[in-house]
Amino acid sequence: MINLLKKKNLWNTLFRTLDLLNTNKKRLSHYNFGRKYLGYVTHHVGPTANTSIQNNRLLTVGECVHLLTTSFECEGVTEARCSAEYIIAHALGQKTLCTVPRNQLLIEPVISRISHYAELRRRKLPVQYVIGEWDFKDLTLTCSPPVFIPRPETEELVDYALSDPVVQEATCMLEVGSGTGAISIYLLTQLPQLMVTAVEISREACELTSQNARNYNLEDRLNIINTTFKKGISLNDIRLEKKVDVLISNPPYIPHQVIQHLQAEVTMFEDHRALDGGQDGLYIIRNILQMAAQLIKSEGSLWLEVDQSHPRMIEHIVNSVPSLNLHYVKTYDDFYSSPRFCHLKVNPEEKV
Amino acid sequence: MAGLFKVMFLASQQCSHRFVIRKQIRLFVTGQYSAQCLIGKGTSSVLYQLYTGIHTLNSQKRTECVLPPHSSSYYQYIQKRCKHEIEYPPLIESDLEETFIRGSGPGGQKINKTSNCVMLKHLPTGIVVKCQESRSLDTNRVRARRHMQERLDSYYNGEESVLAQEKQEMIRKKIKRKNVTNKKLEKLKQFKEREGLS
Numbered sequence: 001m002i003n004l005l006k007k008k009n010l011w012n013t014l015f016r017t018l019d020l021l022n023t024n025k026k027r028l029s030h031y032n033f034g035r036k037y038l039g040y041v042t043h044h045v046g047p048t049a050n051t052s053i054q055n056n057r058l059l060t061v062g063e064c065v066h067l068l069t070t071s072f073e074c075e076g077v078t079e080a081r082c083s084a085e086y087i088i089a090h091a092l093g094q095k096t097l098c099t100v101p102r103n104q105l106l107i108e109p110v111i112s113r114i115s116h117y118a119e120l121r122r123r124k125l126p127v128q129y130v131i132g133e134w135d136f137k138d139l140t141l142t143c144s145p146p147v148f149i150p151r152p153e154t155e156e157l158v159d160y161a162l163s164d165p166v167v168q169e170a171t172c173m174l175e176v177g178s179g180t181g182a183i184s185i186y187l188l189t190q191l192p193q194l195m196v197t198a199v200e201i202s203r204e205a206c207e208l209t210s211q212n213a214r215n216y217n218l219e220d221r222l223n224i225i226n227t228t229f230k231k232g233i234s235l236n237d238i239r240l241e242k243k244v245d246v247l248i249s250n251p252p253y254i255p256h257q258v259i260q261h262l263q264a265e266v267t268m269f270e271d272h273r274a275l276d277g278g279q280d281g282l283y284i285i286r287n288i289l290q291m292a293a294q295l296i297k298s299e300g301s302l303w304l305e306v307d308q309s310h311p312r313m314i315e316h317i318v319n320s321v322p323s324l325n326l327h328y329v330k331t332y333d334d335f336y337s338s339p340r341f342c343h344l345k346v347n348p349e350e351k352v
Numbered sequence: 353m354a355g356l357f358k359v360m361f362l363a364s365q366q367c368s369h370r371f372v373i374r375k376q377i378r379l380f381v382t383g384q385y386s387a388q389c390l391i392g393k394g395t396s397s398v399l400y401q402l403y404t405g406i407h408t409l410n411s412q413k414r415t416e417c418v419l420p421p422h423s424s425s426y427y428q429y430i431q432k433r434c435k436h437e438i439e440y441p442p443l444i445e446s447d448l449e450e451t452f453i454r455g456s457g458p459g460g461q462k463i464n465k466t467s468n469c470v471m472l473k474h475l476p477t478g479i480v481v482k483c484q485e486s487r488s489l490d491t492n493r494v495r496a497r498r499h500m501q502e503r504l505d506s507y508y509n510g511e512e513s514v515l516a517q518e519k520q521e522m523i524r525k526k527i528k529r530k531n532v533t534n535k536k537l538e539k540l541k542q543f544k545e546r547e548g549l550s
Binding site for chain 2: 079082083086095096098126127128134135136137138148149151152153155156159250252253254258262263265266270274275305307308334335336338340
Protein backbone atom coordinates (compact mmCIF):
# COMPACT_ATOMS: atom_id res chain seq x y z
CA MET A 1 0.00 0.00 0.00
CA ILE A 2 2.78 2.38 0.94
CA ASN A 3 4.53 1.52 -2.29
CA LEU A 4 1.43 2.35 -4.27
CA LEU A 5 1.07 5.68 -2.48
CA LYS A 6 4.65 6.51 -3.20
CA LYS A 7 4.13 5.78 -6.85
CA LYS A 8 1.04 7.95 -6.93
CA ASN A 9 2.92 10.78 -5.33
CA LEU A 10 5.54 10.42 -7.96
CA TRP A 11 2.96 10.62 -10.71
CA ASN A 12 1.45 13.72 -9.18
CA THR A 13 4.77 15.55 -9.07
CA LEU A 14 5.41 14.60 -12.64
CA PHE A 15 2.05 15.48 -14.03
CA ARG A 16 1.88 18.78 -12.28
CA THR A 17 4.49 19.77 -14.79
CA LEU A 18 3.53 17.55 -17.66
CA ASP A 19 0.00 18.78 -17.38
CA LEU A 20 -1.22 18.13 -20.88
CA LEU A 21 -4.79 19.28 -20.60
CA ASN A 22 -3.84 22.61 -19.20
CA THR A 23 -4.54 24.82 -22.16
CA ASN A 24 -4.60 28.16 -20.37
CA LYS A 25 -2.23 30.28 -22.30
CA LYS A 26 0.07 31.90 -19.85
CA ARG A 27 0.58 35.53 -20.37
CA LEU A 28 4.01 36.76 -19.75
CA SER A 29 4.67 40.22 -18.58
CA HIS A 30 7.41 42.02 -20.31
CA TYR A 31 10.68 41.56 -18.67
CA ASN A 32 12.24 44.63 -17.23
CA PHE A 33 15.86 44.82 -16.31
CA GLY A 34 16.67 45.89 -12.83
CA ARG A 35 13.85 43.80 -11.43
CA LYS A 36 14.39 40.28 -10.38
CA TYR A 37 14.38 38.22 -13.54
CA LEU A 38 12.54 35.16 -12.41
CA GLY A 39 10.21 36.27 -9.66
CA TYR A 40 8.80 38.97 -11.83
CA VAL A 41 7.38 36.71 -14.48
CA THR A 42 3.80 36.02 -13.49
CA HIS A 43 2.97 32.42 -13.98
CA HIS A 44 0.41 30.15 -12.43
CA VAL A 45 0.21 26.46 -12.82
CA GLY A 46 -3.38 25.58 -13.64
CA PRO A 47 -5.41 23.03 -11.67
CA THR A 48 -3.82 19.64 -11.92
CA ALA A 49 -5.64 17.90 -14.68
CA ASN A 50 -6.80 14.37 -14.53
CA THR A 51 -3.78 12.35 -15.44
CA SER A 52 -4.85 10.14 -18.27
CA ILE A 53 -2.37 7.43 -17.51
CA GLN A 54 -3.61 5.15 -14.78
CA ASN A 55 -1.19 2.31 -14.85
CA ASN A 56 1.68 2.41 -12.42
CA ARG A 57 4.31 1.67 -15.00
CA LEU A 58 7.43 3.82 -14.76
CA LEU A 59 8.09 6.32 -17.50
CA THR A 60 10.73 5.67 -20.16
CA VAL A 61 12.95 8.32 -21.69
CA GLY A 62 11.11 8.17 -25.01
CA GLU A 63 7.70 8.63 -23.39
CA CYS A 64 8.99 11.45 -21.24
CA VAL A 65 10.37 13.25 -24.31
CA HIS A 66 7.00 12.89 -25.98
CA LEU A 67 5.06 14.14 -22.94
CA LEU A 68 7.32 17.10 -22.33
CA THR A 69 7.29 18.05 -25.99
CA THR A 70 3.50 18.04 -26.11
CA SER A 71 3.38 20.00 -22.90
CA PHE A 72 5.79 22.61 -24.22
CA GLU A 73 3.90 22.86 -27.50
CA CYS A 74 0.70 23.60 -25.57
CA GLU A 75 2.52 26.30 -23.67
CA GLY A 76 3.89 27.88 -26.81
CA VAL A 77 7.50 27.24 -25.87
CA THR A 78 9.71 27.47 -28.94
CA GLU A 79 11.73 24.43 -30.00
CA ALA A 80 9.64 22.16 -27.78
CA ARG A 81 11.28 18.89 -28.75
CA CYS A 82 14.85 20.13 -28.51
CA SER A 83 14.19 21.71 -25.14
CA ALA A 84 12.63 18.51 -23.83
CA GLU A 85 15.56 16.42 -25.04
CA TYR A 86 18.23 18.69 -23.60
CA ILE A 87 16.44 18.93 -20.26
CA ILE A 88 16.03 15.18 -19.91
CA ALA A 89 19.59 14.54 -21.03
CA HIS A 90 20.90 17.02 -18.47
CA ALA A 91 18.80 15.50 -15.69
CA LEU A 92 20.38 12.16 -16.59
CA GLY A 93 23.84 13.69 -16.46
CA GLN A 94 24.35 13.55 -20.22
CA LYS A 95 24.80 16.27 -22.79
CA THR A 96 22.45 14.90 -25.42
CA LEU A 97 20.10 11.95 -25.65
CA CYS A 98 22.23 10.32 -28.34
CA THR A 99 23.88 8.01 -25.85
CA VAL A 100 20.72 7.25 -23.85
CA PRO A 101 18.53 4.33 -24.91
CA ARG A 102 14.93 5.40 -25.48
CA ASN A 103 13.52 2.64 -23.31
CA GLN A 104 15.57 3.49 -20.24
CA LEU A 105 13.36 3.94 -17.18
CA LEU A 106 13.39 7.22 -15.29
CA ILE A 107 13.70 7.01 -11.53
CA GLU A 108 12.66 9.43 -8.82
CA PRO A 109 15.48 11.97 -8.38
CA VAL A 110 15.70 12.31 -12.15
CA ILE A 111 11.96 12.88 -12.53
CA SER A 112 11.86 15.61 -9.91
CA ARG A 113 14.86 17.27 -11.57
CA ILE A 114 13.09 17.10 -14.92
CA SER A 115 9.93 18.60 -13.41
CA HIS A 116 11.95 21.45 -11.94
CA TYR A 117 13.71 22.20 -15.22
CA ALA A 118 10.47 21.89 -17.20
CA GLU A 119 8.84 24.41 -14.89
CA LEU A 120 11.62 26.92 -15.59
CA ARG A 121 11.52 26.25 -19.31
CA ARG A 122 7.77 26.89 -19.42
CA ARG A 123 8.48 30.36 -18.11
CA LYS A 124 10.46 30.88 -21.33
CA LEU A 125 13.80 30.72 -19.58
CA PRO A 126 16.32 29.75 -22.30
CA VAL A 127 17.42 26.12 -22.16
CA GLN A 128 21.01 27.22 -21.60
CA TYR A 129 20.02 28.98 -18.37
CA VAL A 130 17.74 26.13 -17.30
CA ILE A 131 20.51 23.57 -17.38
CA GLY A 132 23.17 26.11 -16.41
CA GLU A 133 25.73 25.21 -19.04
CA TRP A 134 26.25 25.10 -22.78
CA ASP A 135 28.87 23.93 -25.22
CA PHE A 136 31.10 26.24 -27.16
CA LYS A 137 33.23 24.22 -29.56
CA ASP A 138 34.73 21.57 -27.30
CA LEU A 139 34.38 23.67 -24.15
CA THR A 140 31.50 23.44 -21.72
CA LEU A 141 30.76 26.87 -20.30
CA THR A 142 28.65 27.75 -17.32
CA CYS A 143 25.73 30.00 -18.25
CA SER A 144 23.62 31.95 -15.82
CA PRO A 145 21.11 34.72 -16.31
CA PRO A 146 21.40 37.46 -17.41
CA VAL A 147 24.78 36.92 -19.07
CA PHE A 148 24.64 36.66 -22.87
CA ILE A 149 24.64 33.06 -24.15
CA PRO A 150 27.33 32.39 -26.77
CA ARG A 151 25.85 31.80 -30.21
CA PRO A 152 27.04 29.26 -32.77
CA GLU A 153 28.13 32.09 -35.07
CA THR A 154 30.79 33.04 -32.55
CA GLU A 155 32.30 29.57 -32.96
CA GLU A 156 32.94 30.52 -36.54
CA LEU A 157 34.40 33.87 -35.53
CA VAL A 158 37.12 32.17 -33.48
CA ASP A 159 37.80 29.77 -36.36
CA TYR A 160 38.33 32.62 -38.80
CA ALA A 161 40.38 34.52 -36.25
CA LEU A 162 42.60 31.48 -35.67
CA SER A 163 43.32 31.31 -39.41
CA ASP A 164 44.82 34.80 -39.19
CA PRO A 165 48.64 34.65 -38.82
CA VAL A 166 48.60 37.75 -36.60
CA VAL A 167 46.35 35.92 -34.13
CA GLN A 168 48.42 32.75 -34.31
CA GLU A 169 51.52 34.63 -33.23
CA ALA A 170 49.79 37.04 -30.86
CA THR A 171 51.03 37.26 -27.30
CA CYS A 172 48.60 39.89 -26.10
CA MET A 173 44.93 40.16 -26.94
CA LEU A 174 42.06 42.38 -25.89
CA GLU A 175 38.46 41.24 -25.88
CA VAL A 176 35.63 43.73 -25.61
CA GLY A 177 32.52 42.27 -24.00
CA SER A 178 33.53 38.80 -22.90
CA GLY A 179 30.15 37.56 -21.61
CA THR A 180 30.66 33.95 -20.60
CA GLY A 181 34.25 34.26 -21.78
CA ALA A 182 33.78 31.90 -24.70
CA ILE A 183 36.07 33.63 -27.21
CA SER A 184 38.88 34.34 -24.74
CA ILE A 185 38.86 30.92 -23.16
CA TYR A 186 38.77 29.08 -26.47
CA LEU A 187 41.65 31.13 -27.90
CA LEU A 188 43.64 30.67 -24.68
CA THR A 189 43.24 26.91 -24.93
CA GLN A 190 44.37 26.98 -28.55
CA LEU A 191 47.30 29.41 -28.23
CA PRO A 192 49.60 28.65 -25.30
CA GLN A 193 51.62 31.88 -25.57
CA LEU A 194 48.59 34.16 -25.44
CA MET A 195 47.63 36.59 -22.66
CA VAL A 196 44.14 38.03 -22.78
CA THR A 197 42.63 41.13 -21.23
CA ALA A 198 38.85 41.11 -21.25
CA VAL A 199 36.84 44.29 -20.79
CA GLU A 200 33.29 43.71 -19.63
CA ILE A 201 30.62 46.13 -18.49
CA SER A 202 28.49 43.69 -16.52
CA ARG A 203 29.67 42.53 -13.10
CA GLU A 204 27.82 39.21 -13.40
CA ALA A 205 29.53 38.51 -16.71
CA CYS A 206 32.93 39.30 -15.18
CA GLU A 207 32.29 36.77 -12.45
CA LEU A 208 31.09 34.20 -14.95
CA THR A 209 34.10 34.72 -17.22
CA SER A 210 36.50 34.25 -14.33
CA GLN A 211 34.59 31.20 -13.14
CA ASN A 212 34.75 29.61 -16.59
CA ALA A 213 38.44 30.48 -16.87
CA ARG A 214 39.03 28.85 -13.49
CA ASN A 215 37.29 25.70 -14.72
CA TYR A 216 39.89 25.44 -17.47
CA ASN A 217 42.82 26.58 -15.28
CA LEU A 218 43.38 29.69 -17.37
CA GLU A 219 42.79 32.37 -14.74
CA ASP A 220 46.46 33.41 -14.63
CA ARG A 221 46.48 34.22 -18.35
CA LEU A 222 43.19 36.09 -18.37
CA ASN A 223 42.72 39.55 -16.86
CA ILE A 224 39.13 40.61 -16.51
CA ILE A 225 38.39 44.30 -16.08
CA ASN A 226 34.94 45.47 -15.11
CA THR A 227 34.63 48.74 -16.97
CA THR A 228 32.77 50.41 -19.80
CA PHE A 229 34.46 50.47 -23.18
CA LYS A 230 34.02 54.12 -24.01
CA LYS A 231 35.69 56.66 -26.21
CA GLY A 232 38.94 57.88 -24.72
CA ILE A 233 39.67 54.66 -22.82
CA SER A 234 43.41 54.42 -22.38
CA LEU A 235 45.81 51.51 -22.06
CA ASN A 236 46.21 52.55 -18.44
CA ASP A 237 42.52 52.14 -17.76
CA ILE A 238 42.67 48.52 -18.77
CA ARG A 239 45.99 47.89 -17.03
CA LEU A 240 48.03 47.25 -20.15
CA GLU A 241 51.61 48.34 -20.61
CA LYS A 242 51.84 48.16 -24.36
CA LYS A 243 49.49 48.00 -27.31
CA VAL A 244 47.86 44.66 -27.99
CA ASP A 245 48.37 42.48 -31.07
CA VAL A 246 44.73 41.65 -31.59
CA LEU A 247 41.38 43.04 -30.58
CA ILE A 248 38.49 40.64 -30.89
CA SER A 249 34.91 41.36 -30.04
CA ASN A 250 31.34 40.23 -30.36
CA PRO A 251 29.89 43.62 -29.45
CA PRO A 252 26.19 44.36 -28.98
CA TYR A 253 24.95 45.05 -32.50
CA ILE A 254 21.16 44.87 -32.51
CA PRO A 255 19.47 48.20 -33.23
CA HIS A 256 17.67 49.53 -30.17
CA GLN A 257 14.14 49.48 -31.60
CA VAL A 258 14.44 45.88 -32.88
CA ILE A 259 15.14 44.37 -29.48
CA GLN A 260 11.52 44.58 -28.32
CA HIS A 261 10.40 42.37 -31.21
CA LEU A 262 12.83 39.51 -30.72
CA GLN A 263 12.16 36.08 -29.19
CA ALA A 264 10.86 36.21 -25.61
CA GLU A 265 13.88 34.17 -24.53
CA VAL A 266 16.24 36.86 -25.74
CA THR A 267 14.29 39.97 -24.77
CA MET A 268 13.27 38.86 -21.32
CA PHE A 269 16.25 37.03 -19.98
CA GLU A 270 19.43 38.16 -21.67
CA ASP A 271 21.29 41.27 -20.64
CA HIS A 272 20.33 44.10 -22.97
CA ARG A 273 23.76 45.61 -22.51
CA ALA A 274 25.10 42.64 -24.50
CA LEU A 275 22.55 43.13 -27.29
CA ASP A 276 21.64 46.79 -27.61
CA GLY A 277 23.81 48.55 -30.16
CA GLY A 278 22.08 51.91 -30.04
CA GLN A 279 20.12 53.60 -32.82
CA ASP A 280 21.66 51.71 -35.77
CA GLY A 281 23.40 48.95 -33.85
CA LEU A 282 26.78 50.52 -34.46
CA TYR A 283 27.23 52.44 -31.21
CA ILE A 284 29.81 50.17 -29.57
CA ILE A 285 31.33 49.23 -32.92
CA ARG A 286 32.03 52.94 -33.63
CA ASN A 287 33.72 53.22 -30.24
CA ILE A 288 35.85 50.19 -31.03
CA LEU A 289 36.81 51.54 -34.47
CA GLN A 290 37.72 54.90 -33.00
CA MET A 291 39.88 53.45 -30.26
CA ALA A 292 41.39 50.62 -32.32
CA ALA A 293 44.51 52.48 -33.47
CA GLN A 294 45.22 53.64 -29.91
CA LEU A 295 44.94 50.13 -28.48
CA ILE A 296 46.23 47.88 -31.24
CA LYS A 297 49.81 48.06 -32.46
CA SER A 298 50.53 48.74 -36.10
CA GLU A 299 49.56 45.91 -38.44
CA GLY A 300 47.62 44.29 -35.61
CA SER A 301 44.24 42.72 -36.32
CA LEU A 302 40.73 43.68 -35.35
CA TRP A 303 38.08 40.96 -35.53
CA LEU A 304 34.38 41.72 -35.14
CA GLU A 305 31.13 39.82 -35.30
CA VAL A 306 28.40 42.15 -36.52
CA ASP A 307 24.92 42.26 -37.98
CA GLN A 308 24.61 41.27 -41.64
CA SER A 309 23.91 44.86 -42.70
CA HIS A 310 26.99 46.20 -40.93
CA PRO A 311 30.06 45.02 -42.88
CA ARG A 312 29.38 47.40 -45.76
CA MET A 313 28.75 50.28 -43.36
CA ILE A 314 31.93 49.52 -41.45
CA GLU A 315 33.92 49.36 -44.66
CA HIS A 316 32.46 52.72 -45.64
CA ILE A 317 33.31 54.28 -42.28
CA VAL A 318 36.87 52.99 -42.37
CA ASN A 319 37.45 54.19 -45.92
CA SER A 320 35.91 57.61 -45.41
CA VAL A 321 37.62 58.44 -42.11
CA PRO A 322 41.38 58.10 -42.65
CA SER A 323 42.08 59.35 -39.11
CA LEU A 324 40.94 55.98 -37.80
CA ASN A 325 44.20 54.63 -39.20
CA LEU A 326 42.54 51.36 -40.15
CA HIS A 327 42.06 49.42 -43.33
CA TYR A 328 39.41 46.89 -44.13
CA VAL A 329 40.70 43.43 -45.00
CA LYS A 330 37.80 41.11 -45.61
CA THR A 331 34.24 40.16 -44.75
CA TYR A 332 33.54 36.53 -43.92
CA ASP A 333 30.14 34.86 -44.20
CA ASP A 334 28.52 32.78 -41.50
CA PHE A 335 26.96 29.35 -42.12
CA TYR A 336 23.76 30.95 -43.40
CA SER A 337 26.04 32.74 -45.89
CA SER A 338 25.13 36.16 -44.61
CA PRO A 339 28.06 38.54 -44.13
CA ARG A 340 28.85 38.51 -40.43
CA PHE A 341 32.55 38.70 -39.60
CA CYS A 342 34.79 41.67 -40.28
CA HIS A 343 38.55 41.56 -40.38
CA LEU A 344 40.30 44.92 -40.13
CA LYS A 345 43.91 45.87 -39.69
CA VAL A 346 45.72 48.85 -38.30
CA ASN A 347 47.77 50.66 -40.92
CA PRO A 348 51.51 50.11 -40.77
CA GLU A 349 53.52 52.98 -39.31
CA GLU A 350 54.84 55.32 -41.93
CA LYS A 351 58.56 55.38 -42.00
CA VAL A 352 60.03 58.85 -42.03
CA MET B 353 49.02 -10.36 -52.19
CA ALA B 354 50.92 -13.21 -53.68
CA GLY B 355 54.02 -11.14 -54.18
CA LEU B 356 54.28 -10.28 -50.55
CA PHE B 357 53.84 -13.84 -49.36
CA LYS B 358 56.35 -15.18 -51.79
CA VAL B 359 58.94 -12.74 -50.60
CA MET B 360 58.16 -13.60 -47.02
CA PHE B 361 58.31 -17.29 -47.66
CA LEU B 362 61.67 -16.98 -49.35
CA ALA B 363 62.95 -14.85 -46.53
CA SER B 364 61.86 -17.31 -43.87
CA GLN B 365 63.35 -20.22 -45.76
CA GLN B 366 66.65 -18.44 -46.00
CA CYS B 367 66.90 -18.13 -42.24
CA SER B 368 65.32 -21.60 -41.89
CA HIS B 369 62.29 -20.33 -40.04
CA ARG B 370 58.76 -21.47 -40.01
CA PHE B 371 56.45 -19.13 -41.83
CA VAL B 372 52.73 -19.06 -41.11
CA ILE B 373 50.29 -16.55 -42.46
CA ARG B 374 47.73 -15.81 -39.81
CA LYS B 375 45.49 -13.38 -41.59
CA GLN B 376 45.64 -10.97 -44.41
CA ILE B 377 43.84 -7.68 -44.60
CA ARG B 378 43.72 -4.60 -46.65
CA LEU B 379 44.77 -1.89 -44.27
CA PHE B 380 41.85 0.45 -44.21
CA VAL B 381 42.10 3.10 -46.79
CA THR B 382 45.79 3.79 -46.67
CA GLY B 383 45.64 1.41 -49.58
CA GLN B 384 48.28 -0.92 -48.24
CA TYR B 385 47.86 -4.62 -47.97
CA SER B 386 49.11 -6.25 -44.89
CA ALA B 387 49.42 -9.70 -43.53
CA GLN B 388 50.07 -10.95 -40.06
CA CYS B 389 52.68 -13.63 -40.23
CA LEU B 390 54.23 -15.83 -37.65
CA ILE B 391 57.89 -16.38 -38.19
CA GLY B 392 59.99 -18.71 -36.13
CA LYS B 393 59.34 -21.77 -34.10
CA GLY B 394 57.32 -22.29 -30.95
CA THR B 395 57.83 -19.69 -28.29
CA SER B 396 60.53 -17.90 -30.24
CA SER B 397 58.20 -17.09 -33.07
CA VAL B 398 57.44 -13.45 -33.66
CA LEU B 399 54.28 -11.94 -34.99
CA TYR B 400 55.00 -9.55 -37.81
CA GLN B 401 52.71 -7.17 -39.49
CA LEU B 402 53.85 -6.81 -43.05
CA TYR B 403 53.02 -4.13 -45.49
CA THR B 404 53.15 -3.99 -49.23
CA GLY B 405 53.76 -0.80 -51.10
CA ILE B 406 51.35 2.06 -51.27
CA HIS B 407 48.38 1.63 -53.52
CA THR B 408 46.10 4.24 -54.82
CA LEU B 409 42.46 4.05 -53.90
CA ASN B 410 41.32 3.06 -57.36
CA SER B 411 43.70 0.21 -57.93
CA GLN B 412 42.94 -1.88 -54.92
CA LYS B 413 43.40 -5.16 -56.68
CA ARG B 414 46.87 -4.47 -57.99
CA THR B 415 49.62 -5.74 -55.80
CA GLU B 416 52.93 -4.11 -55.87
CA CYS B 417 55.54 -5.35 -53.58
CA VAL B 418 58.24 -2.89 -52.78
CA LEU B 419 59.98 -5.01 -50.21
CA PRO B 420 63.37 -5.83 -51.65
CA PRO B 421 64.02 -9.58 -51.60
CA HIS B 422 67.18 -10.99 -50.04
CA SER B 423 67.99 -8.18 -47.71
CA SER B 424 67.67 -7.80 -43.98
CA SER B 425 64.94 -5.21 -44.29
CA TYR B 426 62.36 -7.72 -45.35
CA TYR B 427 59.88 -6.93 -42.76
CA GLN B 428 58.69 -3.84 -41.24
CA TYR B 429 56.64 -4.68 -38.29
CA ILE B 430 54.24 -2.79 -36.19
CA GLN B 431 52.78 -4.19 -33.04
CA LYS B 432 49.39 -2.70 -33.48
CA ARG B 433 47.40 -1.06 -36.14
CA CYS B 434 46.81 2.51 -35.08
CA LYS B 435 43.37 3.85 -35.62
CA HIS B 436 44.48 7.37 -36.35
CA GLU B 437 46.26 6.10 -39.42
CA ILE B 438 42.93 5.62 -41.12
CA GLU B 439 42.59 7.66 -44.23
CA TYR B 440 39.11 8.20 -45.52
CA PRO B 441 38.22 9.17 -49.04
CA PRO B 442 38.63 12.92 -49.44
CA LEU B 443 35.55 15.07 -48.94
CA ILE B 444 34.99 17.86 -51.39
CA GLU B 445 33.05 20.77 -49.90
CA SER B 446 31.39 21.66 -53.18
CA ASP B 447 29.84 18.17 -53.34
CA LEU B 448 28.10 18.75 -50.04
CA GLU B 449 24.78 20.35 -49.32
CA GLU B 450 24.46 21.41 -45.71
CA THR B 451 21.13 22.17 -44.06
CA PHE B 452 20.32 23.10 -40.52
CA ILE B 453 17.17 21.95 -38.82
CA ARG B 454 17.09 25.25 -36.93
CA GLY B 455 16.05 26.84 -40.20
CA SER B 456 17.28 29.97 -41.82
CA GLY B 457 16.52 33.51 -40.82
CA PRO B 458 18.25 36.13 -38.78
CA GLY B 459 21.14 34.60 -36.96
CA GLY B 460 23.61 36.00 -34.52
CA GLN B 461 22.58 37.72 -31.33
CA LYS B 462 19.00 38.20 -32.52
CA ILE B 463 18.04 34.63 -31.98
CA ASN B 464 18.67 32.00 -29.36
CA LYS B 465 18.11 28.58 -30.83
CA THR B 466 19.18 25.33 -29.32
CA SER B 467 18.51 22.88 -32.13
CA ASN B 468 21.94 22.12 -33.46
CA CYS B 469 21.09 19.32 -35.84
CA VAL B 470 23.18 19.33 -39.00
CA MET B 471 22.13 17.50 -42.15
CA LEU B 472 24.67 16.81 -44.85
CA LYS B 473 23.89 15.55 -48.32
CA HIS B 474 26.56 14.25 -50.63
CA LEU B 475 25.26 15.31 -54.02
CA PRO B 476 27.05 12.79 -56.32
CA THR B 477 25.92 9.75 -54.30
CA GLY B 478 22.81 11.10 -52.57
CA ILE B 479 23.97 9.90 -49.16
CA VAL B 480 22.41 11.87 -46.30
CA VAL B 481 23.95 12.13 -42.87
CA LYS B 482 22.42 13.71 -39.77
CA CYS B 483 24.31 14.71 -36.68
CA GLN B 484 22.95 15.90 -33.37
CA GLU B 485 25.55 14.43 -31.06
CA SER B 486 26.77 17.60 -29.45
CA ARG B 487 25.27 20.80 -28.11
CA SER B 488 27.69 22.83 -30.18
CA LEU B 489 26.69 23.44 -33.78
CA ASP B 490 30.29 23.66 -34.88
CA THR B 491 31.19 20.29 -33.36
CA ASN B 492 28.14 18.78 -35.02
CA ARG B 493 29.25 20.11 -38.38
CA VAL B 494 32.69 18.58 -37.96
CA ARG B 495 31.27 15.26 -36.81
CA ALA B 496 28.71 15.16 -39.61
CA ARG B 497 31.58 15.41 -42.08
CA ARG B 498 33.40 12.56 -40.38
CA HIS B 499 30.26 10.40 -40.51
CA MET B 500 29.88 11.28 -44.17
CA GLN B 501 33.42 10.11 -44.83
CA GLU B 502 32.69 6.81 -43.11
CA ARG B 503 29.57 6.35 -45.19
CA LEU B 504 31.42 7.21 -48.38
CA ASP B 505 34.14 4.76 -47.41
CA SER B 506 31.53 2.00 -47.09
CA TYR B 507 29.97 3.12 -50.34
CA TYR B 508 33.16 3.11 -52.38
CA ASN B 509 35.12 0.35 -50.66
CA GLY B 510 32.32 -1.99 -49.61
CA GLU B 511 33.69 -5.05 -47.85
CA GLU B 512 37.06 -3.48 -47.33
CA SER B 513 35.83 -0.31 -45.68
CA VAL B 514 36.76 0.55 -42.14
CA LEU B 515 33.29 -0.07 -40.76
CA ALA B 516 32.95 -3.44 -42.49
CA GLN B 517 36.36 -4.50 -41.23
CA GLU B 518 35.51 -3.48 -37.71
CA LYS B 519 32.24 -5.34 -37.93
CA GLN B 520 33.98 -8.48 -39.16
CA GLU B 521 36.47 -8.17 -36.34
CA MET B 522 33.62 -7.93 -33.84
CA ILE B 523 31.92 -11.01 -35.25
CA ARG B 524 35.18 -12.93 -35.18
CA LYS B 525 35.76 -12.02 -31.53
CA LYS B 526 32.22 -12.96 -30.64
CA ILE B 527 32.59 -16.39 -32.20
CA LYS B 528 35.89 -16.84 -30.42
CA ARG B 529 34.34 -15.96 -27.06
CA LYS B 530 31.45 -18.30 -27.75
CA ASN B 531 33.83 -21.13 -28.54
CA VAL B 532 35.71 -20.55 -25.31
CA THR B 533 32.50 -20.60 -23.28
CA ASN B 534 31.31 -23.73 -25.06
CA LYS B 535 34.56 -25.45 -24.29
CA LYS B 536 34.33 -24.50 -20.65
CA LEU B 537 30.76 -25.78 -20.44
CA GLU B 538 31.81 -28.95 -22.10
CA LYS B 539 34.60 -29.44 -19.59
CA LEU B 540 32.23 -28.78 -16.72
CA LYS B 541 29.79 -31.29 -18.09
CA GLN B 542 32.47 -33.90 -18.44
CA PHE B 543 33.69 -33.18 -14.95
CA LYS B 544 30.22 -33.58 -13.51
CA GLU B 545 29.66 -36.81 -15.38
CA ARG B 546 32.99 -38.13 -14.21
CA GLU B 547 32.29 -37.33 -10.61
CA GLY B 548 28.72 -38.53 -10.88
CA LEU B 549 27.29 -35.24 -9.71
CA SER B 550 24.48 -34.85 -12.18
